[in-house]
Amino acid sequence: xxxxxxxxxxxxxxxxxxxxxxxxxxxxxxxxxxxxxxxxxxxxxxxxxxxxxxxxxxxxxxxxxxxxxxxxxxxxxxxxxxxxxxxxxxxxxxxxxxxxxxxxxxxxxxxxxxxxxxxxxxxxxxxxxxxxxxxxxxxxxxxxxxxxxxxxxxxxxxxxxxxxxxxxxxxxxxxxxxxxxxxxxxxxxxxxxxxxxxxxxxxxxxxxxxxxxxxxxxxxxxxxxxxxxxxxxxxxxxxxxxxxxxxxxxxxxxxxxxxxxxxxxxxxxxxxxxxxxxxxxxxxxxxxxxxxxxxxxxxxxxxxxxx
Amino acid sequence: xxxxxxxxxxxxxxxxxxxxxxxxxxxxxxxxxxxxxxxxxxxxxxxxxxxxxxxxxxxxxxxxxxxxxxxxxxxxxxxxxxxxxxxxxxxxxxxxxxxxxxxxxxxxxxxxxxxxxxxxxxxxxxxxxxxxxxxxxxxxxxxxxxxxxxxxxxxxxxxxxxxxxxxxxxxxxxxxxxxxxxxxxxxxxxxxxxxxxxxxxxxxxxxxxxxxxxxxxxxxxxxxxxxxxxxxxxxxxxxxxxxxxxxxxxxxxxxxxxxxxxxxxxxxxxxxxxxxxxxxxxxxxxxxxxxxxxxxxxxxxxxxxxxxxxxxxxxxxxxxxxxxxxxxxxxxxxxxxxxxxxxxxxxxxxxxxxxxxxxxxxxxxxxxxxxxxxxxxxxxxxxxxxxxxxxxxxxxxxxxxxxxxxxxxxxxxxxxxxxxxxxxxxxxxxxxxxxxxxxxxxxxxxxxxxxxxxxxxxxxxxxxxxxxxxxxxxxxxxxxxxxxxxxxxxxxxxxxxxxxxxxxxxxxxxxxxxxxxx
Numbered sequence: 001x002x003x004x005x006x007x008x009x010x011x012x013x014x015x016x017x018x019x020x021x022x023x024x025x026x027x028x029x030x031x032x033x034x035x036x037x038x039x040x041x042x043x044x045x046x047x048x049x050x051x052x053x054x055x056x057x058x059x060x061x062x063x064x065x066x067x068x069x070x071x072x073x074x075x076x077x078x079x080x081x082x083x084x085x086x087x088x089x090x091x092x093x094x095x096x097x098x099x100x101x102x103x104x105x106x107x108x109x110x111x112x113x114x115x116x117x118x119x120x121x122x123x124x125x126x127x128x129x130x131x132x133x134x135x136x137x138x139x140x141x142x143x144x145x146x147x148x149x150x151x152x153x154x155x156x157x158x159x160x161x162x163x164x165x166x167x168x169x170x171x172x173x174x175x176x177x178x179x180x181x182x183x184x185x186x187x188x189x190x191x192x193x194x195x196x197x198x199x200x201x202x203x204x205x206x207x208x209x210x211x212x213x214x215x216x217x218x219x220x221x222x223x224x225x226x227x228x229x230x231x232x233x234x235x236x237x238x239x240x241x242x243x244x245x246x247x248x249x250x251x252x253x254x255x256x257x258x259x260x261x262x263x264x265x266x267x268x269x270x271x272x273x274x275x276x277x278x279x280x281x282x283x284x285x286x287x288x289x290x291x292x293x294x295x296x297x298x299x300x301x302x303x304x305x306x307x
Numbered sequence: 308x309x310x311x312x313x314x315x316x317x318x319x320x321x322x323x324x325x326x327x328x329x330x331x332x333x334x335x336x337x338x339x340x341x342x343x344x345x346x347x348x349x350x351x352x353x354x355x356x357x358x359x360x361x362x363x364x365x366x367x368x369x370x371x372x373x374x375x376x377x378x379x380x381x382x383x384x385x386x387x388x389x390x391x392x393x394x395x396x397x398x399x400x401x402x403x404x405x406x407x408x409x410x411x412x413x414x415x416x417x418x419x420x421x422x423x424x425x426x427x428x429x430x431x432x433x434x435x436x437x438x439x440x441x442x443x444x445x446x447x448x449x450x451x452x453x454x455x456x457x458x459x460x461x462x463x464x465x466x467x468x469x470x471x472x473x474x475x476x477x478x479x480x481x482x483x484x485x486x487x488x489x490x491x492x493x494x495x496x497x498x499x500x501x502x503x504x505x506x507x508x509x510x511x512x513x514x515x516x517x518x519x520x521x522x523x524x525x526x527x528x529x530x531x532x533x534x535x536x537x538x539x540x541x542x543x544x545x546x547x548x549x550x551x552x553x554x555x556x557x558x559x560x561x562x563x564x565x566x567x568x569x570x571x572x573x574x575x576x577x578x579x580x581x582x583x584x585x586x587x588x589x590x591x592x593x594x595x596x597x598x599x600x601x602x603x604x605x606x607x608x609x610x611x612x613x614x615x616x617x618x619x620x621x622x623x624x625x626x627x628x629x630x631x632x633x634x635x636x637x638x639x640x641x642x643x644x645x646x647x648x649x650x651x652x653x654x655x656x657x658x659x660x661x662x663x664x665x666x667x668x669x670x671x672x673x674x675x676x677x678x679x680x681x682x683x684x685x686x687x688x689x690x691x692x693x694x695x696x697x698x699x700x701x702x703x704x705x706x707x708x709x710x711x712x713x714x715x716x717x718x719x720x721x722x723x724x725x726x727x728x729x730x731x732x733x734x735x736x737x738x739x740x741x742x743x744x745x746x747x748x749x750x751x752x753x754x755x756x757x758x759x760x761x762x763x764x765x766x767x768x769x770x771x772x773x774x775x776x777x778x779x780x781x782x783x784x785x786x787x788x789x790x791x792x793x794x795x796x797x798x799x800x801x802x803x804x805x806x807x808x809x810x811x812x813x814x815x816x817x818x819x820x821x822x823x824x825x
Contacts, residue, residue, distance in 0.1 A: 032705020040366035042734065043445035045743045054440055082358050084490070093509055152544050164544045166510060166534065251538050256509035260537065264356060269705060 005294070012286045017069070019282040020275065024068060027266075027274050028061045034081045034269040055081065068275065077279070078272035082264075087276040090261060095280065097167055098257035101180065101249070102242035104173050106235070108181030109188055116185070117192020122219060124197060132189060139186025148179040148252035165254035176253040180246060184238050191234050195227035202226070229300055236292025240285040346824040348530040349805070350550065351816070352542050354557040356535055357512060360493035360504065362479030363434055363441040363486075368725065368814060375815045376514060376531070378479020379499040381409060381428065387632045388581045388727055388812035390474060394423065394499070396459075399476070401767040404468035409476075411459045416519045417482055417497035425461050429453040430483035432463070438489070446475045468765040470772060471730035501526050501820045510535045527823035546573060552802040555814065560619035560678070566800060574803045577621060578810035582795040583628050584722040586671075586686070590788060591750050592717050594669055599657035600695075601787040605643040606650035607693045608686055614793055617681045621798055625791040627780045628723060628731065630812070635729040635773055637780040650693045665696035671718045672700045674707050682792075683720055712742040714750065722795065725813045729776040733760040736788060751788035 035048045035057065052058045056067065071078060077087035120132035155162045155175060162171050199205065200223050208222045209215075247259035258277050265273030353369045362374050383393040392398055399409035415423040435447040449465040449472065456462055465472060485496050493504055502514035512533040516525045534551065536542045543558055545551040547570055558566070567575055586604070588595040595601065610624040623631075626640040659666040673683040680701050687697035697718075702710065711719050723731065734740050737760045740747040756779055763775040783789070797810045807822040 030705065031703075031709040033709075036708065038366070038442050039445050040442065041746060044448055047439055047445045047448070048743070050439055083356075084359055084361070084364060097509075149540050149544075152541070157544055157547050160548065164548055164550055165536065165541050166550075252541055254510055254534070254536050254538070254541060267704070 005290070008290050008293070012283070012290075015286060016279065016282055020069070020072065020279055021065060023278040024065050024271070024275050025061065027269075027271055028064070030266075030269070032269045034271060037268040037270075038081055068272075072279070077276040080265075080270055080273050082268045082270045082273070087272045090273060091258065091276050091280055094256055094258045094261050097255055098243060098246060098250075098259065100167075100173070101176055101246055101255055101257060102239060104177035105180035105184065105242050105246075106239055108177045109184035109238075110235070112181070112185035113188035114192055117189040118196055118219065118224060120189070121193045121196030121200065124193075129193075133193070136186040136190045136193075139182045140190075142182070144179055144183065144248045145252065147182060148175070148249060151175045151179055152252075165252070167255055172253075176249050176255055179252070180242060180249045184242070187238070188231065188234065191231055192227065195230050196223055199223045199227040225299070229296065232292060232295050232299055236288055236295070240288040243284045243288070244281040345527075346804075347528055348532060349528045349552050349819065349822070350532045350534060351553040351555075352534045352536040352545065352551050352557070354535075354537060354539075354542070357507075357533075359442075360496075360507070361491050362481065363431075363443055366442045372814065372816050373512065373514075373533070374479045375477075375500070375817055376502045376819065377498045377500040377504055378481075379415065379423070380479055381476040382473060383477065383817070384727065384811070384813060384815070386578070386809055386811050386818070388630075389632075389634075390727070393477070394480070399463075399473055401468075401470075402462070404765065404767060405465040407463040407465070407472065408456070409461055409463075411461075413459075415499055417499045418503045418517045418519050419497040420519060421482065421497065423480060423499050424483075425455045425457070425459055427483045427486070428461055428480055429455055430486035431478060431481045434481075434486050443478060468767065469730075470764060470767050471728040474728040502531060505530070526820040528819060531819060546570070546800055549802075552805060553799060553808065554801075555799040555810070555816070556797055558798075558800050560617075560621060563619055563621075563798065563800070572803055574801050575798060576801065576808075576810060577796045577798040579623070579630055579632065579812060580795050580797040580810075580814065581630060581726060581812045582722050582724050582797075583625050583630065584622075584682075584720065584792040584795060585625075585628075585789040586792065587711070587716075587719045587721060587749050587789055588787075589714055589716050589718075589749055590752075591714060594667060595717050597657060598787060599653050600659070601790065602643070603650040603653040603657075603693060604690060604695065605787060605790050606646045606653070607695075608689055608790065608792070609645045610642070610792055611645075612689075613682060613685050617678065617685055618793070618795070621796040622793040623796075625794050627784070627791055628726075628735070628789075629729060629776075629780075630794045632812075633729070634769075635776045637777040637784075639777075640780060640784055647692055654693060654695075659694075661694045665691075666694035668696040668698060669717045670698045670700055671720065672702055672707060672710060672716050673720045674704050675701045679720060686720070711748050714742075714748075716748075719748075720792075727813070729772070729779075730760075730764055732776065732779055732783075733764060736760070736783065749788050751786065753782060753786060756782050 035052050039048060039051060049058070056064060068078070077091070079086050080090055083090060116132045116135065120129040123129050152164050152175060156164045162174055163169070166172055205218060205223055208218045213222070246255065246257055247263060249255060250257045250259040251263070258280060261273060262277040264270070265277060353372070355369055357370050357373055358367050359365050359370050360373065362378050365371050365374050380393045381395050383391050385391050390398070394412050394415050396410045396412050399407050402408045411423070411425060411428065417423055432447065432450065432453050435441055435444040436450055436452070438444065449467060449469045451464045451466055454462045454464065463472070480499060482497050485491055493507060501517055501520060503517045505513040505515040514531040516529050536545060539557060539559055542551065542554050543562055546554055549572070563575055566573055588601055590596045614620060614622045614624070624642050626642050627636060629636040631638070654666055671683050671687060673679045680699070683699045687699050690697050710716050723735070734745050736747055736751055736756060737745065738747070738752040738757050739745065741750055742748055759775055759779045759782070763772055763779065766772050766775060797812065797814060799810055801808060804824050805822060806825060807818065809818040811817055
C-alpha cells in the first residue's frame with residue numbers, strides 16, 4: 001500500500017508539471033499586458049519597458065516558463081503583479097474558503113442523494129420514485145447562476161432567514177452549499193438509484209432475504225454497500241469539480257475562495273496568480289483521484305492495490 | 308393550546324396589566340433610548356478587490372478611494388472635481404515655470420501622534436524619482452527634485468514647465484521612514500487622513516476614525532465597513548436586506564428605475580461625473596479617416612434616445628471631452644443636431660451612394676460590458692438608417708485594448724474617466740501621444756493643435772490656459788477625431804436614513820467624513 005501511494009504521488013509530478021507548463025504557456029498567449037494593469041494608462045513607454053524588464057516579462061516565454069518552474073521547484077510561486085503579495089500567501093488565504101465550501105456542498109449532496117437514491121430504487125416505479133427522479137432531472141438541469149440568486153431571493157430577501165452572502169457565521173454556509181450541492185445531489189441520486197437497482201437484482205440479495213435478514217439490513221448492509229463502489233468514483237471526481245469549479249458560486253455569494261482569485265488573476269493578467277491557482281487546482285484534483293482509488297479497497301475488500 | 312391560552316387569559320385581566328406597567332415603562336424607555344442612539348457605522352460595497360493600500364502603488368479607482376480616506380494629500384478635489392487645498396495652507400504657486408512652491412498647514416499629525424513635516428512630504432514624492440517601479444511613478448516623470456525651504460515649505464522642481472503637475476499632488480503622504488521602504492504593512496503604516504485602517508480581510512476592509520483628529524472635528528460615522536461584492540445582483544440583494552447601506556455606480560440602470568418604489572428604505576442620488584463616452588476613429592482607415600463620414604455619423608446618432616433608453620437618463624449629451632462644470636470647457640460648442648437627412652446628403656456628396664442594402668460596412672469594437680454592448684448595438688441600429696452597416700465586435704478588455712492600441716480597429720467606443728486637468732487633450736490627441744507613447748489611438752495629427760497643447764501644458768496662468776484649451780476644443784470639433792457622446796452621471800443607492808453624503812465627480816467617498824445617521 002505504501003509503495004503504491006508513493007508511486008502514485010511520484011506520478012503526480014510529471015502530470016502537475018505538464019498542466020503547469022500548458023497553462024503558463026496559454027496565459028502568455030492571451031492578449032493583454034499585466035504592465036498596463038499595474039501602471040495604468042498614463043505611464044510612458046519607457047516606464048512600461050523598465051517595469052517589464054524588472055518583472056522579467058521581456059524575456060522569451062520559454063525562458064520565463066523555465067525560470068518559473070525552477071522557482072516552483074524551490075517552493076516559490078512568485079509574487080502577485082497586482083496585489084504586491086506572495087502568491088503562496090494569497091493561495092493560503094483563499095484555500096480554506098474553497099475547501100470548506102466544497103466539503104459542505106458534498107455533505108449537502110450526500111445527505112440528499114443517498115436516501116433519495118436508495119428509496120427510489122427500493123420503491124422503483126412508485127410515485128416516490130417519480131418525484132425523486134423529477135428532482136434529480138431538475139437538479140441537473142438548473143444552473144448554479146440561476147439557483148443561487150433564487151435561493152437568495154427566497155431565504156434572504158423574502159423570508160429574511162439567512163444572510164445574502166459573505167463567509168462568516170454558520171448560516172452563511174447554507175445557501176452556497178445548497179446552491180452547489182443540489183446539482184451534485186441530483187446526479188448522485190440518479191447514480192445511487194441505478195446502482196441500487198442493479199444490485200437488488202443480484203443473487204446474494206435473494207439469498208440474504210431467504211436467510212431471513214431484515215429488509216433494512218438487506219438494503220443497507222448487503223445492497224447499498226455493494227452499490228456504493230461506482231458512487232465512490234463519482235463522488236471523488238465530483239469533489240475535485242467542487243474544489244475547482246466553484247467560480248460561479250463564489251461570485252454569487254462573495255465567497256473569498258480560489259475561484260474568485262483565479263478570475264481576478266485572469267482579468268488583470270496576473271500570471272503568477274493564475275499559474276498558482278491552476279497548480280493548486282490540478283494538484284488537488286490529482287490528490288482526490290488518488291484518495292478515491294485508495295477508498296476502493298476499503299469499500300470492496302476484494303480490490304487489492306498493487307504497485 | 309393551553310400553553311398559549313394561559314398567559315393570554317392572565318394578561319387580559321386588569322390586575323395583571325397594572326402589575327406589569329412598571330416593566331412596560333422600562334422596556335419602552337429602553338427602546339426609545341435604543342431608537343435615539345444614532346448608528347455610527349456604515350456598510351458600503353466595492354465591486355472589486357483593493358489592490359493595494361500603499362499610496363505609491365495605487366492606480367486603480369478602488370485603492371484610491373480608500374487612500375483618500377486614510378491618507379492626507381497636498382491637494383484635494385471638490386465635489387465637482389476642481390482642485391482645492393489638502394494639507395497645504397493655500398494653493399501651490401509657480402515661482403518659476405518649472406518650480407512649484409507650497410506651504411503646509413500647521414498641526415497635521417499622523418495617526419500614531421507624530422507630526423507631519425515637510426520632510427515627510429519630500430520623502431513621499433522623492434520615492435517616485437528614486438524608484439520607477441512604483442505604479443504611480445509614471446505621474447511624476449517630470450519631477451527632478453523636492454527641496455525643503457523651511458520646515459513647512461517645499462519646492463518641487465520639474466524638468467520642464469508642466470501646469471498639469473499640480474493635479475498629481477494627491478498622493479497620500481507617508482512618514483519619511485516608511486516612504487523609503489519598498490513594501491509597507493498597511494496596518495502598521497501611520498497615515499494622516501480622517502480614518503485609519505482597522506482591519507483588512509479578503510472581503511472586508513474596516514476603517515475607524517483617526518484618533519488624532521480632535522473629537523469635535525471627527526467624522527460622525529466612526530466605522531466604515533467596506534465589503535467587496537463582485538456580483539451586481541448580490542450587491543442589490545444586500546442593499547434590500549440592509550446588509551449594505553451604500554452602493555455607488557455598481558447597480559444596473561434597469562434596477563434603478565424601480566428601486567425606490569419597491570424598496571422604501573432606499574434612496575437614489577445622482578450627480579455629474581468625470582466620465583465622457585465617445586466613439587473613436589482610426590484616422591488611418593480609408594473609410595472612417597474621411598471627415599465627411601464622421602460628420603454624417605455625428606448627425607445620425609440620436610444621443611438623447613440612447614441616454615433615455617439605455618443609460619436610464621443618467622447622462623447628458625457631450626460636445627467635448629471636458630464636462631460642463633470645468634472652467635476649461637468651451638461652452639460655445641454645440642452638438643451637431645440629430646438630422647438623418649443631412650447625414651444622408653453629406654454621405655451622398657462625399658461619394659458614398661446607397662447600394663443594395665448599405666452604402667458601406669464598418670466595424671465597431673467595444674468591450675463585453677453589457678451597457679457598452681447595448682450602446683454599441685443602438686449606435687449600429689441608428690447608423691443603419693443612413694445606410695452605414697456597422698458590425699459590432701464585443702471583446703474582452705485585454706484583447707480590445709491591444710487591438711485599439713495596435714490600430715487594428717475602425718471605430719471603437721470607450722469612456723474617459725476621472726481626468727482632472729485639460730492636459731488630457733495632449734494625452735489623447737497630440738501627435739507625440741501615438742501609441743505606445745500615449746492614448747492618441749486614432750492617430751490624429753494636427754500641428755496647430757500640437758502647438759496649442761504644448762503651450763497649454765507650459766502655461767501656468769489659468770486664464771491663458773483656459774483660452775488655449777478652448778481654442779483646442781474648437782479645432783477638435785472641426786476635425787472630429789472623436790464623436791463625443793455623453794457625460795455620464797455618478798449615482799448611488801443609499802440607506803434613506805443616511806444624511807450628508809454627496810457624490811463626488813471622480814467617484815471618491817470624501818463626503819463620508821460629513822455623513823451621519825440621524
